[in-house]
Amino acid sequence: MAQPTVSLIGLGLMGKPMGHNLLKAGFPLVVWNRTAARANSLVAAGARLADSPQEAAAAADVLITIVSDPPALEQVLWGSDEKRGGAFAALKKGAIYLDSSTISPTLARKIAEAAKASGVRFLDAPVTGGTWGAEKGELLFMVGGEAADLEAARPVILALGKKIFHLGPNGAGQTIKLAMNLLLALQVDAFAESLALVTGAGLDGQKLIDVMQSSMARSGVLDVKGPVMLKGDYTPSFPLRLMHKDLSLALDLGNQLGIPLPATAAARETYNAVKGASREDLELRSGLQILESLTSPPSDREKRRPF
Numbered sequence: 001m002a003q004p005t006v007s008l009i010g011l012g013l014m015g016k017p018m019g020h021n022l023l024k025a026g027f028p029l030v031v032w033n034r035t036a037a038r039a040n041s042l043v044a045a046g047a048r049l050a051d052s053p054q055e056a057a058a059a060a061d062v063l064i065t066i067v068s069d070p071p072a073l074e075q076v077l078w079g080s081d082e083k084r085g086g087a088f089a090a091l092k093k094g095a096i097y098l099d100s101s102t103i104s105p106t107l108a109r110k111i112a113e114a115a116k117a118s119g120v121r122f123l124d125a126p127v128t129g130g131t132w133g134a135e136k137g138e139l140l141f142m143v144g145g146e147a148a149d150l151e152a153a154r155p156v157i158l159a160l161g162k163k164i165f166h167l168g169p170n171g172a173g174q175t176i177k178l179a180m181n182l183l184l185a186l187q188v189d190a191f192a193e194s195l196a197l198v199t200g201a202g203l204d205g206q207k208l209i210d211v212m213q214s215s216m217a218r219s220g221v222l223d224v225k226g227p228v229m230l231k232g233d234y235t236p237s238f239p240l241r242l243m244h245k246d247l248s249l250a251l252d253l254g255n256q257l258g259i260p261l262p263a264t265a266a267a268r269e270t271y272n273a274v275k276g277a278s279r280e281d282l283e284l285r286s287g288l289q290i291l292e293s294l295t296s297p298p299s300d301r302e303k304r305r306p307f
Helices: 015-024 036-044 053-058 070-078 105-118 130-136 147-158 172-200 205-212 220-231 240-257 262-276 284-295 298-304
Strands: 006-009 029-032 062-065 096-099 121-124 139-144 161-168
Touching: 006 015, 006 053, 015 029, 015 036, 015 130, 029 036, 029 053, 062 070, 062 147, 070 105, 096 105, 096 147, 105 121, 105 172, 121 147, 121 172, 130 139, 139 172, 147 161, 161 172, 172 205, 172 220, 172 240, 172 262, 205 220, 240 262
Parallel strands: 006 029, 006 062, 062 096, 096 121, 139 161
Antiparallel strands: 121 139
16 A cells, blocks of 8 residues: 655754655655755655645645744745635645644644645644654654544654654644743753852852752753753754744743743743844753853852852
């Protein structure tokens, strides 16, 4: 039995390795990206490069989008005209559409309503696992939508991920993803501050990690972020600007639900300050480097060190 054709829109840090894993799993693959050169390695491996989002969608039995933010996704799906333009109008009836971007639950439900009217099966399916998870095919999928649609999409998802959580109706996947990223952002921020405190006092940051990982403060975030922050390794994995965007989406959702999120609001201000202090597209864990410089000048820290 022939494998379904998968079309993938969005070939960034996550999308490109996802595309390679789809090819390794034997799926015919059509790709599109705003910067076409990012598709070169996929085309060399056997993918077909579409000229437009519409062409990619028209070829799809299963369409996957993974783009940076809600405006980018809306542009891909509808272009400048929700009635005529974009990829959405090109999807054939019965196709499965998975969006693995991180967007608002409201937009996910809007897409679900449009999909239902067009006879398209839609799942909001954001992911976590970083670039290393995307490269190894070990992403975790948080899915909102119908159980039958998830089962139909499962063979494709399993080429990309190791765990699938069906969390409820459309919008549930995005709600859980925002809640999870909220917690991740707070953990990274808190660790950066605690590490700045320890190193500012003249102590080895590894000692902090050793104690934390042997206590109730133990965290998977420390397993991944701790060593690279200590080494000053800022290889791109999850850009800080995207976490800032996710915190904004979480705060918007909190406002809609009437739920105050004061720690989230404070964290967003920290991320905003870090983002504004650099012209580079920073990696999330680089918050430590700039946070230290914002906290106090090195000369003042040296004067106050007790050790």
